[in-house]
Amino acid sequence: MRKFSVPTLLLTIGGLTALGENILYSLLPLYLRQNLGLSNIELGFFYLLISVSSIVLRIPVGIFADLFGRARLVLLGIIMFLVGRLMLLMGAGLTVFVAAAALGLGACMYYIPHAALTADAASEDRDGMMGLFGKLNFLAQAMGALGLALGGYTSQFFGREAMITASIGVMIVNAVLAFVLSIIVPGNGGGRNEALNLLRDLLASLKDKFLALYFIGNFANGVFFASFVFFQVLFSEGYGLPDGVIGLLLTAFTIMGAFTSYAAGRILSSKSRSVLLRVQAWVWLGAALTALVAYVSVPLPLLILTLAGMHALLGFVYPVGSTVLYGYVPPRLRASVGNVGGLMWRAGNSAGSALVPHVVNTLGLRSFLIQACLAGLLSFLAFKTALSVYAGRRKPTKARLDRFKN
16 A cells, blocks of 8 residues: 555645645736735745744754654644745735745645655656656646646636635645545654754765765755745736736746646656666756847747747756665665755745846846846856766765665
8 A cells, every 4th residue: 555655645735736836826926016016135035934944943944854754744844835925915014024934944844755755756767867857847848738728827817816725625625635644654763962963964875975966056046046036026027917927927838848747757767877877967968048039039939939948948857867866875864965956946046036136227127037047057067067977986875875774
C-alpha cells in the first residue's frame, strides 16, 4: 500500500499546491496595487517580506524535518498558506504584511520537505528521481496553468476577492491530504544528540565547493524570479490588457513549461549528473538572453512570443536542479541541505524584490527584464563553474560524501 500511496500523495499534494498558489498569485500584484492601494515600494516590500519570513527559520526547519518528519512540515506549511490567504481578505493595512509573513513561513515549511520526500520516494518509482521530479513538475505546471486561468476568470467576473477565496478552498482539501501523508510517513524521532550530529554533518557539507557554487546559483535564481513581480503589471498598465487575457497568457506560458518539464524527466532520466549540470547551466544562459530580447521587444506579439520561449526553457529548471542536488547529498541530510539551498534562493529573491521597484522607478516599467537578464547570467556562471568542479574530481561520489556520514 505504501509503495503506491506515497508517490501518488506527493504528486497530488504538489499539484493542488500549485493550483492554489497560482489561483492566488495569478493577479495578486494587481489586487494589492489596485484593490488595496499599495504603491510600487509597498508592493516590493510585500514580496520582500515573503522572502525574509521564509529565510528566518530555514536552517532549524530543515533539521526539524530531517529529525521528526518531513511530512509533518508539509502539513504545517499548508496550514500557514491558509492563514496567509485568510488575512489577505481582511483588507489593507498591517494585516497585509502579516499575511505576507505567513505565506513566507508556509513556503519555508512546505517546499523543501516536500522535495526531500519526493527524492526519498524516487526509489519506489520506476523512472527514478529524475522521472519522478519530472512528473511532479509537469503536474505542478499543468495545475498551475489551470490555477492561472481560474484566477484570471474569477477575478474578471467575480472580483479579485473571489480569486483568493477559491485558493482557500483548494488549500483546505490539500491540508486533508497532507494530514494523511503525515500519518503514512511518520517522523524518525530524535533527541538532542541526533540533532547535534545532524547539525555537525550539515555544517561539514557546507564546506563542499560544489555545493557552495550551487547555492550561489540558487541565489541568482531567486533574483531572476523576483524581477517578475512586475510581469503582470507590464501587461496591465503597459499594454492595457484585462485580467482575463493576462490570466490566459500566463496559463499558456505555464503549459509550455509543463511539457518541457515532463520531457526533461523522460529524456534525461538516465543521464549522468554532469550532463544534467551542463543542461542546467545552458538553460539559464538561454533564460538570460530571452529576457534581454523581451526587453527590446516592444510590439506585444513579439514580447509574448519571447516570454513563451523563456517559460519553455524554465521548465527544465526544477526537475534537473532537484535531481542534481538531492541526488548529490546523503538522504539523511536532504531537507537540511535543501533548506540551505532554499535559504539562498530566498535571499536572492529578497534582494531582487528590494531592488526591482527602484529599478522600475528609475529606468521604466520594462527595466525589470534587465535585472532578470543579469541574474540569469550569474546563474549560468555559477552552474558552469560548479560543473567544472564536479568534472574535475577523481573520487566517486560515495567516497566524497563519507565525511557527511551517508
